[in-house]
Amino acid sequence: MNKWNLIVDVAKCNNCNNCTMVMKDEYVGNEFPGYSAPQPKEGHEWITIDRHIRGNAPMVDVTYVPRTCNHCDNAPCVAAGKGAVTKREDAVVIIDPRQAKGRKDLVDACPYGAIWWNEELQLPQHWTFDAHLLDAGWTTTRSAQACATGALRVVKLSDEAMAAKAIAEKLSVLQRELGTRPRVYYRGLEAVQTCFLGGNVAARGKDGLLDNVEGATVEVTLDQGRRIESTKTDAYGDFKIDGLEAVVSEYRVLVHHPELGKAEAFGTLFPSLYIGTLELG
Numbered sequence: 602m603n604k605w606n607l608i609v610d611v612a613k614c615n616n617c618n619n620c621t622m623v624m625k626d627e628y629v630g631n632e633f634p635g636y637s638a639p640q641p642k643e644g645h646e647w648i649t650i651d652r653h654i655r656g657n658a659p660m661v662d663v664t665y666v667p668r669t670c671n672h673c674d675n676a677p678c679v680a681a682g683k684g685a686v687t688k689r690e691d692a693v694v695i696i697d698p699r700q701a702k703g704r705k706d707l708v709d710a711c712p713y714g715a716i717w718w719n720e721e722l723q724l725p726q727h728w729t730f731d732a733h734l735l736d737a738g739w740t741t742t743r744s745a746q747a748c749a750t751g752a753l754r755v756v757k758l759s760d761e762a763m764a765a766k767a768i769a770e771k772l773s774v775l776q777r778e779l780g781t782r783p784r785v786y787y788r789g790l791e792a793v794q795t796c797f798l799g800g801n802v803a804a805r806g807k808d809g810l811l812d813n814v815e816g817a818t819v820e821v822t823l824d825q826g827r828r829i830e831s832t833k834t835d836a837y838g839d840f841k842i843d844g845l846e847a848v849v850s851e852y853r854v855l856v857h858h859p860e861l862g863k864a865e866a867f868g869t870l871f872p873s874l875y876i877g878t879l880e881l882g
Contacts, residue, residue: 604692611789613752614665620744633733638698647728653793655873660799664792670715670727671783681710799841804861804881813838823850
């Protein structure tokens with residue numbers, strides 16, 4: 602049977618918040634019997650966008666990661682719900698707005714923090730994957746429909762086809778180690794799970810001023826000899842080695858140029874780091 606999945610391409614998310622606004626438009630003050638009670642006007646964020654910043658000026662990058670209910674195949678909330686929370690055959694998780702009344706314990710059952718407590722209605726709530734719309738014939742969700750950059754994409758595939766797609770497109774899930782088997786997949790999470798080491802290379806010209814050096818070879822070793830592949834400086838004399846493990850490491854940078862000499866630097870990496878300008882000589 603084909604099942605619903607959400608694919609998030611974090612490189613395309615620009616924090617416009619269209620998804621959060623249409624989520625509010627759909628659910629605040631609106632009841633969908635059998636699916637969800639009205640979302641409160643304030644206090645609930647059924648989709649949130651995390652901001653991850655790496656590096657330091659002038660070499661900084663920002664990645665935005667939308668988060669929502671993962672509609673897990675091994676959902677802790679379903680196990681804890683004892684009938685108040687169910688997993689449909691199409692993979693959508695539903696918190697029954699009648700049977701779950703008073704079950705504040707279900708908020709803590711979600712390790713992702715995707716279940717919210719409605720104090721007025723005494724009810725745990727979450728994003729239902731717009732199940733009321735899907736059951737009415739929609740082929741996508743409102744949040745994906747409103748995403749101007751295509752960062753959110755809904756697909757309905759068999760488990761086998763989705764597994765193959767995840768491998769082919771290098772998709773991953775949040776906190777795989779929890780064993781919850783989420784249905785929300787991410788492309789590009791490496792940008793928030795790894796570090797980079799960057800810097801600039803320059804040499805003094807005949808006028809005594811520093812000029813950026815293009816084409817210098819930069820080699821980095823971590824933790825006393827664990828070598829990272831070398832790179833070349835760009836037209837601005839900058840270099841950036843990305844995808845480094847996000848742990849505290851001692852680094853050594855060796856820069857050399859056949860005509861302008863060498864330079865090196867030492868230090869501690871973590872988090873991502875821009876080490877400034879290295880002067881060849």
